[in-house]
Amino acid sequence: AQTVTQSQPEMSVQEAETVTLSCTYDTSESDYYLFWYKQPPSRQMILVIRQEAYKQQNATENRFSVNFQKAAKSFSLKISDSQLGDAAMYFCAYGPTGTASKLTFGTGTRLQVTL
Amino acid sequence: KAGVTQTPRYLIKTRGQQVTLSCSPISGHRSVSWYQQTPGQGLQFLFEYFSETQRNKGNFPGRFSGRQFSNSRSEMNVSTLELGDSALYLCASSLGQGYRNIQYFGAGTRLSVL
Numbered sequence: 001a002q003t004v005t006q007s008q009p010e011m012s013v014q015e016a017e018t019v020t021l022s023c024t025y026d027t028s029e030s031d032y033y034l035f036w037y038k039q040p041p042s043r044q045m046i047l048v049i050r051q052e053a054y055k056q057q058n059a060t061e062n063r064f065s066v067n068f069q070k071a072a073k074s075f076s077l078k079i080s081d082s083q084l085g086d087a088a089m090y091f092c093a094y095g096p097t098g099t100a101s102k103l104t105f106g107t108g109t110r111l112q113v114t115l
Numbered sequence: 116k117a118g119v120t121q122t123p124r125y126l127i128k129t130r131g132q133q134v135t136l137s138c139s140p141i142s143g144h145r146s147v148s149w150y151q152q153t154p155g156q157g158l159q160f161l162f163e164y165f166s167e168t169q170r171n172k173g174n175f176p177g178r179f180s181g182r183q184f185s186n187s188r189s190e191m192n193v194s195t196l197e198l199g200d201s202a203l204y205l206c207a208s209s210l211g212q213g214y215r216n217i218q219y220f221g222a223g224t225r226l227s228v229l
Contacts (some may be wrong), residue, residue, distance in 0.1 A: 033221035037220075043203060084214065101148050101212050102171050105158035 002027045002094050005098045006106035013082045014114050019069075021077045021109045023092030030054075033095035034068065035103070040088040045102070051075065079111075087113045117142065119221035127227045133194040136224045140187050140208030146170075147189040148218060149181060152203040161204075164189050165212050193226075201228045220221050 003026045013019035025034070036048040050070050051059045058066050064084075067076045079086055092106040120139040128134050140147050148171075149161040160173040164183035181191045187208070194201055203225050207218035 042224040043205075043225075045205060045207070047217055047219070050217065100163075101146055101150075101157075101171070101199060101207075101209055101218060102160045103150075103164050103207075103218065104160070105150075107157050 002029075002032075002096070002104045003095050004092050004104050004106035006092055006109050008109045009107070010097045010110045010112070012112040012114060013079070013086075015082055015084060018078060018080045019080055019111065020084055020112070021079075021090050022093075023034050023075045023077070023106055025073050025075065025092070025094050025106075027073070029095065029096065031097045033097070034066075035093040036064070036066070036075075036077045036088075037093060038088045039091060039104075039108070045091070049077065071105060084113050084115075087111055119206055119219055121204075121206050121221035122156075122223050124225060125225045125227075127229060128196050129229050130196055130198060132196050133192065133195060134226060136193075136204055136206075136226070138189045138191070138221060140189070140206075141219055144208035144210055144219075145187050146209045146212050147183055147187065148207045149189070149191050149210075150205040150207065151175075152205060152223070153158065153169045153201070160206070161191070163212070170212060196228045198228050200226065202226060204218030 030052045037045045063080045068077045089108045093103045146165045162196040164173040168181045183189045186221045203223045205223045207220045209218045
């Protein structure tokens, strides 16, 4: 079974600074997807970024980028130029290949953004 | 385009009752997945429906069931409610099955069991 581990329950960053959230996972598969989802107080999960395991290039979406280390099974999220609106719970998730849409989530990291 | 709509937003039930939650996916999406979110267990996959058929199921007791209608709307039912069923239930929809299809989440239904 796949597992996803987020070892940082809480992180804090000052506005305009950069923060990195950590995620490790375990799987015996060679092809899969990895995701970072954001859950603000409104509770709605919002996809931040997605990485395909067979792609060497790290995904980037505006201020959000990942550092994907397949051999180390590590998938960290870097948020640059942090904004107050970035404050939320961030979940790392693993998605299988094939026809299954099931996601396995980590326990989440609560990000605080201070002035 | 409207997002994933879950109703109701909040629900209070007592032990032993049953409850039905509803999820309307994004127009054109055919796959609906359900997740349970609790402080203790985190986010856990319940089941996935595609073309009115349950395609995948998580490790939950038979009290948790669901169905999907021809218009892709889905309902989730929990019978004989227990205190531990108190949770945020999230629904996600995607165009089709599989990892290539991004899952879009609704705002959830907060169920409290007293």
